[in-house]
Amino acid sequence: MLVIDKPAGLPSHRGPQAKRRVIPVLTDHLDALRFGLPRRPEAAHRLDKDTSGCLILGRHPRAMAELNQMFRDGRIDKTYWAIVQGSPEADEGLIDLALGKRAPDRGWWMKVDPEGLPSQTRYRVMGRGADETGPLAWLELEPLTGRTHQLRVHCAASGWPMLGDEIYGDAPREGGPGLQLHARAVIVPLYRKKPPIRVEAPPPPHMESALRACGWLPALTGS
Template sequence: MLLSDRVLFLDGEALVIDKPAGLPVDAPRDGSLSIENHLDLLRFGFKRWPLPVHRLDRDTSGCLLLARNPKAHGRFTRAFENREVEKQYLAIIDGVPADDGGTIDLPLAKTSTAEAGWRMVVDPAGKPSISHWEKLAVADGRALLRFRPETGRTHQLRVHAIEGLGFPLAGDPVYGRGGAKGRTLLHAERLVVSRDVKPPIIAEAPFPEAFAAMGFQPPEGAAPTRG
């Protein structure tokens, strides 16, 4: 697997790759591979390694933004913090919501126990968390959804799916019925970052093969499945 073959956007200050599912952004404690192991091949002529600006869960595939210099990293980080980044995700959930779309507004907080480890929960005293969603298709008792999160809390869409819609993301081993070897079916489909002088960063990741294997086709206007 060469991440240099999965570039969706590239210019002098930004790089967007289609991160494969199963590859973590941060180096795991067990010493297994992460994005860090691929940074040298993503320099594309620069002396510095590019640096990830945000995080995607290990299982989540799709658009990951990296900055090619420290100044750009700072600007992009502030854009995420100020909710100036347009993010769009595809997800398959284990069930079919009655409505065709809506908004989930549930604050989230982190909790931890010795028995179950840590997870995110709905908590009135937690951080504001807002996700807009629409139902795109139904197949075999599952639904393909498009999420447009306003905020970027840890595990936001995973918790909003189960707590806001009543159905977990398919394959989710923490909040759903997925096993230890399952994959949470969440995909960062589109990323748009506005810039003051330069044209905006616009990246769209191909429809995942894992989603097609569940009986779904790329929605209208989406990038086709990666060959």
């Protein structure tokens, strides 16, 4: 496998929006990551276009099959960093809200729906601060399920939408700070008789200001 640090703003695949406009997508760059193999690697999971950070690639069909099975079994752990607007009352907790599609014509947009799919997110407050918009919190998020837009909807439904979220928050379509959501780390039990592999991605430049406002210090957090 390979783990890359996907930049924010790069779609993982050529979906409807990318087809309507000539914009680069992740798959345009995968041929450069063959490293001697006859086939290019493929993404074993997805990150939203505006989410940065760790993305796992399988280098050949057997690797893809094994990675897909690990994801289905819940054996791959993913940790995200997010900056949210507001201040969670508890320093840690579990968000347990079922999710369903917002409307048939809204594509991937989701909403809290008691009749939807079970969805759980564990959160921990890493720091608190403020900017011109008001209180901010730096969260570490662990999705226990893998629903579309799960972290964004769960945070918004809890009363603290992600900074820069133009769908579930109040960020402007143009000129905003960018979605403050980063796939910080993945832990993959790749080998049966060896410790799991942990990979971390440093936070992207567009999140550094808000992270610093919440107490982030690179030397103390590993980058």
